Amino acid sequence: MTKFRELCGMLALLALLFAPGQLPAADSTFELRNAIAAQRALPRAPQLPRTAFLESRGLAAVQLSPGGDHVAYLREQGESRSLFLLPVAGGKPRVLVASTQAEQLFWSRDGRWLFLRGSKSLASVSADGRAGVRVPMGGADRRQAMKVDPSQPAAVLLRERVSIGKRERWRIVRMDVHGKRSLLREDPRWVHDVALDARGRIVALARFEGDHDALHRVLPDGSLREVLRLAPMERLNLLAAMPDGSLLMEGNPGSEVPADNFRRLLRLTADDKLQTLHEDPRLEADLDEVVLDPRTSMPLVASYRSTAAATYGVGDAQALVAGIARQFPGRDIAVQPGSGPGAQWLVSERAATLRDPRWHLFDPRTGRHRRILDEATITAHSPRESQLARKLAVSYLASDGLRVHGFLLLPPGVDPARAPLIAQVHGGPINHFRPGFDGVAQFLANRGYVVFQSNFRGSTGHGRAYAFAPDGDYGNGRVQRDIVEGVRWLLARGIGDGDRVGIVGHSFGGYSALLGLTFQPELFKVGVAGAPPTDLGWSMRWLVDAGEQGDLPDRSLRHTLRALSLDATDPAVFARLHAQSPLANAARMRRPLLVMAGGADRTVAIREVTNYVATLKASGRPVTLLVEPGGGHSPLEPIPREAYLFAMETMLQRHLGGPVPEPAGPQLRAYLRENLRAAGPEFRALAKKPTR
Structure with a gap:
């Protein structure tokens, strides 16, 4: 029997070697058993330093030029980034901008200019290194870059606020790479998106009408004709205006019709009939990304990433994209096509076990690809795949019969039946977990914890009906039961030690962690809540x-x-x-709790968090509070981010077991000593000593 079990485990492991980063969806005991056997057969991963999970990727953005002849990329260089240009035909990359705070980059339509967008500015630079213009973003006029102008060789569309007394209006402005501006429209409403024809005229726009969003045709005289009225949680992005008067877009309008429940690729014909061009063949995931031909604006690629990631070709590109996908089995691929018959395509390869994407140039004529941007200086600090946990897409039936989706991370070389189990809850709740790399989840798995990520009802990514399924029951009700029932579903299948279960989360996930400790203390033994609403x-x-x-x-x-x-x-x-709420039921809290928050958070008020902690302390409840001074909703700087992981690890290890945390360095110890506002027994040795 032992040899038979070993054989089953090895067969499952061989199967996983062909899909190393992401496992297919599993909702049966058989598939789970195969996945468990495969993970147990792997070598145990070494304990990696916390800094390996802070997601400081070597490349911030990578974009292929429209003609497919250059790859531009932003490379992390300490506290700033550098812009590089790599010729596709061969040769070394060259630096275009030595230092920039830009976070994103976009090519102009003619491929001769690049736009660099950061949180505070937008700049242009030519492909030969000449500087263009730099304009501030945000500010009193709320200036934002909307998109590259598809009708002009090298221009971008901006949205700006104009104050007229106590009223405000919104302008859509075209700005070329030298700063020349052209007013395209001024509107009394907030305009989400616009579509332009080949002459550069706005022919459609989506805007907020005061109580709903709507899509309008823009008539030649500038007046509007509403063609689609959107319900709450219906979204619409305009992709292109076609020569025949139709509009190409993605979204979920008309989602009250069951067949139209998911985000999908759409065409609105010239006579305003809505057609679906592509949707998830599995009918379980929203459309995540659409890629257009840079020359014709026709859709080429559609990707879905709410469960097991899948990418498909659209129209004539079906066979070509399917061929690319076969070369990267089990991976989440994204494609950037070049324009013209001889142009190269850029393919990114992603997985839960890849902190940094891998980049490849693909030749559509030969079907071959070659890897680029793989020098050691870019990927030096990325953990090896064998050291990270595979992510399994799972689904289970809730007690009322609704199928609930989620993901499971099984640490390699660990018997999950004897491992602590952590329920990690996502924020939002208008959000969802995805199949890619997750630094916190991988950090926990590396410490030997099984991690369960529930995309409970109310999550996005699975259609509008799924998002509305809670019917407002976000307290100790249906949403929380989805999470609890998912944990019990795993325990019943031999996944996780039922005596060592914890719950962690940030924002809404932190709220769920408080609910779990308050109302399900027999299940959850410890909790970590980041920036949690308490009421x-x-x-x-x-x-x-x-x-x-x-x-x-x-x-x-x-x-x-x-x-x-x-x-x-x-x-x-x-x-x-x-x-x-956890606040109204604070007297029921008995389990050990770690709370972390930002002192200048504008999503969850710090006074709400501190009031809750003070309530617990006044009743003698076990609680620790770590506050980042001046911090926002999530920590961004290296030391606060490391403190977040260290505090979480310390808390879970003390109450659920696991390896002893890597000691805190001098900077981290000083940070904790200054910012632990309340220290439970787990952190008293690190807290500032009270003055006499």
């Missing part, structure tokens, strides 16, 4: 009135919350959420 009703009211959403020009979140039955201005909703 969701109060938190939602503060967010839309005074927080980050309070001064955004697009105030559609209010209407989305109302549609989700989370409108905290409704007294009944507020009372329901408060009654089920």
Whole structure:
């Protein structure tokens, strides 16, 4: 029997060698057993330093030129980045910009210029290194770069606010690479997106109407004709205006029809009939990305990444993209096509076990590819694949019969039946886990924890009906039961030690962690909550009135919350959420808890977090609070990010077992000593000694 089990494990392992980064969806005991056997047969991964999981990737952005002759990329260089240009035909890359704070880059339509976009500025630079223009972003006029102008050789579209007394209007402006501006439209409403014809005229726009979003045709005299009225959580992105008067777009309009529930690739014909051009063949995932031909603007590639990642060719590109996918089995691929019959294509290869994507140039004529951007100086600090956990897409039936999706990370070389189990809950809740690399999840798996990521109902990525399925039950109700039932589903299948289960999360995930410790203490033995709302009703009211959403020009979140039955201005909703909140039930909290927050968070008010912790401390409850001074909703700087992982690891190791944490260095110890506002027994040795 032992030899038979070993043989089964080796066969499963061989199967996984052909799909090393991402495993197919599993909702049967047989598939789970195969996955478990394969992971147990792998060598145990060494304990890696915390810094390996901080996701400081070597490349910030990589883009193929429209003609397919150059690859531009932003390379991390300490606290800034450098812009490089690599010739596809061969030769060494050259530096175009030595130092920039840009985070994204885009090619102009003619392939002669690059736009560098950062949080505070937009700059242009030519492919031969000549500087163009630099303009500030944000500020009083709320300037934002919308997209590259598809009708001009080298221009970008900007959106700007104009204040007229107490009123505001919004301008759509074309700006070329030398700073020359042309006003395309001024509108009293916030314009989400626009489509331009070949002459550069706006022919369609999507805007917020005050109580809903809508798509309009723009008539020759500038007046509007509404063609689609969008319900809450319906989204629409305009991709291109076609010569026949049709519009190419992606989104989920008309999602009250079951067949139209998912985000998909669409065409709105010239007579305003909506056609679906591509959707997930499995009917389980929203469209994640569409890639257009840079010359014709016709769709070539559609990718879906809410469960097991899948990429398909569209139209004449089906066979070509399928051939690319076969060369990267089990990988999440993204394709950037070059224009013209002889142009190279750029392919990125991603997986849960790849912190840094791998980049390849693909020749459509030969079907061959070659790897680029793989020098050691770029990939030096990336963990080896064998050291990271595979990610398995799973689904399970909730107690009311709804199929719930999620992911499972099984540490290599570990018997999951004897390993601690961590439920990691995503933020939002209008968000979802994806199949790619996740630094926190991989960090926990490297420490020997099985990690369960539930895309509970209310998550995005699985259609609008799935997002609305909670019907407002976000307290200790249906959403939380999806998470709890997923944990119990795994335990019943021999995954995780039922006596060593924890729950962690950030933002809404932190709120769920507090709920778990408060209402399911028999299941969850310890919790880690980052930036957690402690009373969701109060938190939602503060967010839309005074927080980050309070001064955004697009105030559609209010209407989305109302549609989700989370409108905290409704007294009944507020009372329901408060009654089920961790704050109102603080007396029930008995389990050890670590809370982390930012002192200047504009998504979750720091006073909400500190009030909850003070309530627990006043009752003698076990709690630790770590606050980043001046920090936002999530830590961004290296030391606060490392502190986040160190504190989480320390907390979980103390109560669930696992390897002893790597000692904190001098900088980290000093940071903890200054910023531990409340120290439970796990952190007293690191906290500042009280003065007498």
